[in-house]
Amino acid sequence: MINAKAEIVGNVWKILAREGDQVGPGDPLVIMDTMKMEIPVVSPAHGHVAGILVQEGQIVQEGDAVVEIDDTVGA
8 A cells, every 4th residue: 555645734625536446646636725726646656546534625734645545456
């Protein structure tokens, strides 16, 4: 398992991914809102979404895990 992490302190504006979704590196998973800017949190690896660790409207800190990716798919 690998986690996609917030790169900034901000508000979880929109969750794009759903559990079970297949994702690849760079795929947007969550949109953060900070200082009226939208910042995507992207998948760091190929795999499938194993868990959404945040809720829309939640404030997260830099480095907080927001989505868990099962990168062992097909291994």
